[in-house]
Amino acid sequence: xxxxxxxWSCLGKRWVLACIDGGSRHGRGAAIGLTSRRKRGQSSVxxxxxxxxxxxxxxxxxxxAVVGLEIHAQISxxxxxxxxxxxHFAAPPNSxxxxxxxxxxxxxxxxxxRCVEAAVMTGLALNCRINKKSLFDRKHYFYADLPAGYQxxxxxxxxxxxxxxxxxxxxxxxxxxxxxxxxRIKQIQLEQDSGKSLHDEPRSQTLIDxxxxxxxxxxxxxxxxxxxxxxxxxxxxxxxxxxQALGTSQANMAEGQxxxxxxxxxxxxxxxxxxxxxxxxxxxxxxxxxxxDFEIKRQIHELENGxxxxxxxxxxxDKLGCTMPMRDKEGKQDYRFMPEPNLPPLLLxxxxxxxxxxxxxxxxxxxxxxxxxxxxxxxTREKLIQQYGMLPEHSFTLLNEVGLLEFFQNxxxxxxxxxxxxxxxxxxxxxxxxxQQNLAVNESPVTPSALAELLxxxxxxxxxxxxxxxxxxMKRGNPRAINKLIGLVRKATLSRADPxxxxxxxxxxxxx
Amino acid sequence: xxxxxxxxxxxxxxGWRRGFTSKVDPQRSGRVTxxxxxxxxxxxxxxxxxxxxxxxxxxxxxxxDRLRAVDTDGVEPMESVLEDRCLYLRSDNVVEGNCxxxxxxxxxxxxxxxFVAPPGNISLPKQDExxxxxxx
Numbered sequence: 212x213x214x215x216x217x218x219w220s221c222l223g224k225r226w227v228l229a230c231i232d233g234g235s236r237h238g239r240g241a242a243i244g245l246t247s248r249r250k251r252g253q254s255s256v257x258x259x260x261x262x263x264x265x266x267x268x269x270x271x272x273x274x275x276a277v278v279g280l281e282i283h284a285q286i287s288x289x290x291x292x293x294x295x296x297x298x299h300f301a302a303p304p305n306s307x308x309x310x311x312x313x314x315x316x317x318x319x320x321x322x323x324x325r326c327v328e329a330a331v332m333t334g335l336a337l338n339c340r341i342n343k344k345s346l347f348d349r350k351h352y353f354y355a356d357l358p359a360g361y362q363x364x365x366x367x368x369x370x371x372x373x374x375x376x377x378x379x380x381x382x383x384x385x386x387x388x389x390x391x392x393x394x395r396i397k398q399i400q401l402e403q404d405s406g407k408s409l410h411d412e413p414r415s416q417t418l419i420d421x422x423x424x425x426x427x428x429x430x431x432x433x434x435x436x437x438x439x440x441x442x443x444x445x446x447x448x449x450x451x452x453x454x455q456a457l458g459t460s461q462a463n464m465a466e467g468q469x470x471x472x473x474x475x476x477x478x479x480x481x482x483x484x485x486x487x488x489x490x491x492x493x494x495x496x497x498x499x500x501x502x503x504d505f506e507i508k509r510q511i512h513e514l515e516n517g518x519x520x521x522x523x524x525x526x527x528x529d530k531l532g533c534t535m536p537m538r539d540k541e542g543k544q545d546y547r548f549m550p551e552p553n554l555p556p557l558l559l560x561x562x563x564x565x566x567x568x569x570x571x572x573x574x575x576x577x578x579x580x581x582x583x584x585x586x587x588x589x590x591t592r593e594k595l596i597q598q599y600g601m602l603p604e605h606s607f608t609l610l611n612e613v614g615l616l617e618f619f620q621n622x623x624x625x626x627x628x629x630x631x632x633x634x635x636x637x638x639x640x641x642x643x644x645x646x647q648q649n650l651a652v653n654e655s656p657v658t659p660s661a662l663a664e665l666l667x668x669x670x671x672x673x674x675x676x677x678x679x680x681x682x683x684x685m686k687r688g689n690p691r692a693i694n695k696l697i698g699l700v701r702k703a704t705l706s707r708a709d710p711x712x713x714x715x716x717x718x719x720x721x722x723x
Numbered sequence: 724x725x726x727x728x729x730x731x732x733x734x735x736x737x738g739w740r741r742g743f744t745s746k747v748d749p750q751r752s753g754r755v756t757x758x759x760x761x762x763x764x765x766x767x768x769x770x771x772x773x774x775x776x777x778x779x780x781x782x783x784x785x786x787x788d789r790l791r792a793v794d795t796d797g798v799e800p801m802e803s804v805l806e807d808r809c810l811y812l813r814s815d816n817v818v819e820g821n822c823x824x825x826x827x828x829x830x831x832x833x834x835x836x837x838f839v840a841p842p843g844n845i846s847l848p849k850q851d852e853x854x855x856x857x858x859x
Contacts, residue, residue, distance in 0.1 A: 288815050289815045289816060289817050290813075290815055290816060290817050290818070290819075294819055295813070295816065295817060295818035295819040295820075296817065296819045296820035297817040297820050303823065303836060304823070304835070304836045304837050305823040305826060305827065305836055305837070305838070306820065306821055306823045306836075307820045307821075308820060308822070308823065308826055309819035309820055309822075310819075310822075310826075311819075313826050313829075315829075321811060321813045322810060322811070322812055322813060323812075323813055323815055324812035324813060324814055324815060325814075325815035326815075327812065346802055346803070351766070351767075353768065353844060354844060355838075355840030355841075367802075368802075408840075409837070410842060410843075411842075412842070415841075415842050416832075416834075416839050416840065416841065416842060417839070417840045417841065417842050417843070418834055418837035418838070418839060418840075419837060419838040419839070419840050420837055420838075421826075421838070545762075545766055547766060547767070550802055550803055552803070552804075552805075554803075554805070554810060555803055555805035555806060555807075555808040555809065555810045556802060556803060556805075556806060556810065557810050558809075558810065572812065572814065573809065573811070573812055575812070
């Protein structure tokens, strides 16, 4: 039997295992099956979990993967959630720790107003219902970086529930083929972060730094409406952009300000959901999709070979590209949730229910916060499309690259060139140049003014577009290009311009 | 004082469990099985030590169970005895910290301003492996 080549692809909500086997009946069947399934999927009711369908090689049995996420975002605040010690990334160990953070007896939690506001803002931005009364609970477990032996969280009645997050995935090879998906948000809750453990295997000890202990976290729980790594990664990216736009979290995954845990299971469509595993501490956008897709494949492989999936916690080894079991096999954890006895219920108000004569420092008005919400990424993209006539996928790229939108807007301000020209230049040539040189936008040697000038020259037809591109070449450190450029400018000015002067002007402009 | 706190904690936990797992059965003897004791010892790191302690626990549960005699239909459960208090909101200023030296004085072992802990979690040994403990 000819070897089957299996090509995996996740076209948005459709996992397709296309069997390329020189026109076998199986292969053709798969293709036909895919189209009809897609049509059916598109007409289904929005509330149903999106089913990703993957055909296995062995039988005609389809697999559907179900992915839910728990995202922890560190709140951007000066002090911690329940104490007045500082929130800061790099500091000498245990220097940002108060007596409460170290869990010394006799200390009590005092809620930080800024953290509550951050939670309300985030809830509103994600279309949640804000609970006017929410409660704090204790979640008990023993670990060296949790000095109290419990974490204060909001398990029974969180601050926000029932929201939604819209994100976009590519559904084809062309960049224009994007589709919008929605994932439901189960809840958003306030909770404490734990300290940091540094494992010192050779000396058989763990070093504990409590600087991070007690920092406020927003836990955003996404319902299992996603079906593959790409969807999950897109949803997380969009959430990151929203949090950054709101200023509630810097959501920098590399600095540990955004951590994602994924709950993954597979099942045959129509049958009950399978046993799920939890993949913890996915701390990089790059590995998020990889880890989830690996786990889906692993589960399918296990089940197809007659084995069972254990309800366990796994972690992703990025070097090996696989997930491995993590916790000791204690079975299901029992957190012994109990109400936090030291904190009364958290009450929030709106304009209608605001008690008259209340101290403004002591009350939070949801309506007041809603009126002052910053512009969200979705709205920014909409405006870009309307104002500058750019394609939706361009607006996504502009927002996805850190600092690129600001750069673009600065160029627009200073140039007379048409917006479409600016868009094309920024997204193709400028961005391409940065990628090639492996630079971030804020490291770019080309300033917005410089690019604006260049585009002005282009617009005035003082230089040709190939000449303009050569300027970019110049920035790559190609000195011969400047001479060529001088030649072109001379030609353009019909040899009326003095070459030395041209060189001077160009050098001045290029070095700015 | 510590024992009472544990009892209260356990009562609320066992009551919560009961509420979810079993229907009220007034005929039940209220025995707490060895399995449950072992589970609780592992979770809470509390040492029940002797049969006497288990008997005391069972009495405490029976005492709390008398609450079931009260008709609570249509009554909102109380979440907190502090429900009439205002939750004070602190403004977001840095007023604490910078006392590493003081905090580290409490530690048994310290390495360069880090607290030192054993590697990972050390599980409580199983029931039959345990040595009989004396009450502290």
